[in-house]
Amino acid sequence: MIERHPCVYILASGRHGTLYVGVTSNLLGRLHQHRSGGIPGFTSRYHVHRLVHYEVADTMEAAIAREKQLKNWHRDWKAALIERSNPLWDDLSPSLGLPPFLSS
Template structure:
């Protein structure tokens, strides 16, 4: 039996001036939903659909804790985290497919 994974992710828009932190148990599906604007709300309104950062967890409690931590980060700290992980702020969606 395959172990369940949980993902904490950060999306941006094409200008990299909007950031969104989310959590999911299926990163491919969730990013697809954001890209195709299936989900009403912040990401649809501000066209935030570029995957720039993600972390993988085996435990949902740890993933939820990390999501809350990232949401509390100041923008500068999120930018630093993304830049260390993804220096060119590329859309990582194709790499996770």
């Protein structure tokens, strides 16, 4: 279970939609915050709630470094990264034990 491990993650509003790159040590908790509107801002404003990519890191410092790297990437590079392991941009939340995000 990756619940309490440092990781970087990418959320999307839909296939090839708006992207958000974040870092956390509690991915399940962070996803819940994004989806419940507990974090006002970008993800709630642009309806970016679908987990399309995540990477577990050995340390929080490594996860933060990877987040900074991804945030500096061109959009096309991020899309290619997502599509290598998730070509249909499916919501990966069910693989972590969460229900898929259903837009309202």
